[in-house]
Amino acid sequence: MKVILRNPKREVQVAGGRRVKDVLRELEIIPETVLVIRGDTLVTADQMVTDDDTIELRPVMSGGSASRGAPRGEASGEMIGDGRAQPQPAAGEASGEMIGDAS
């Protein structure tokens, strides 16, 4: 089967007839760091792929650092944002638990 990788874009051939998670393991890719795309939809790690399949492993990581790790000084960039207060959450708010929100 064909696997399309990005950044830089390239293709590799691996054996099909097994689950997506086995392909990811062979390629040493952490499942949490990619979308697995087949055609116009996403597939979960437990799904089977065949030798005839083409899947794209699209990385989901993005971004650079705004200021962390840069030497501190006048250009380190915190001239706006200093001294701001956080708006208070609505009264009676539960803490930020989101587990189970969607059910």
Next chain:
Amino acid sequence: MKCRKCGRGAVIELRRHNAAFCEPDFVEFFRNQVREAIRKHRMFTPEEAVLVAVSGGKDSLALWEVLIEEGYRTTGLYLDLGIFDYSIESKARCEKFATAHGVPLIVTAVAEEIGAPVPIIKTVTRRPPCSGCGLSKRYLMNRVALERGFPVVATGHNLDDEAATLFGSVMHWQTDALPRQSPALAATHPKLVRRVKPLYRLSERETAAYAFLRRIDYIVEECPFAAGATSIAHKEILSRMEEASPGAKHNFLFGFLDRARAAFERVEAVALQECTRCGQVTTGTVCAFCKLADQVKRAT
């Protein structure tokens, strides 16, 4: 794997929620998380005009799409950083999105405001490119919002971005940075607009999945300067922890916001004043953006 809500075939598994969803139920889950973020932190109301900072990437375009779908009054702001083909292609994605959705887009070129594009700023300052870039973006987002009458700027920062920033601040014990990390920063000065992050409850894998499933044409290629950025290294470490212990990133960030952040808030307020050159808010006499512009001018 079956959808937790309807039992149909799932398209995405969310291990930290011990759940999987089909496409329609994932879209609903995603929008619910955005609604909850906006409600909990009183980010903005349907009556307010929201300036959405867009880069052409998955997060900011997904955010813009959700806010449009939810009926908010939005305008996009694209800051052209002048980073070669990356900027040309990401700007095209934003313009295409704005046209397709019939929403306004403001384009501001960093080079016109500071005298040089990001690659030149990097050379002039001899600092990591993200340093001058981040400074310029924060400054211009605030100034454009003020000039155009927007009370609030929304950015596409997600759970991974926030967890990585927190990790970096803790690694260096930047106790001044910790209280400033929040999903919503209030306008504490007449010349500071509110800054909010409605995607902070969603991981970047979730925002990528949403953008893909909603057929949003975003730029997959990474900024050429991002390779080697400290925040990327931190994200990689956190991803390994997440793999070993699903929910680790969530617990790290939400535990901080709920239980630790207040402990770092300083009693004395930082004195804010207006830059003697441009009038924007600074803690000094001349703001960091004007100093950077001077540095660029001297060197070019």
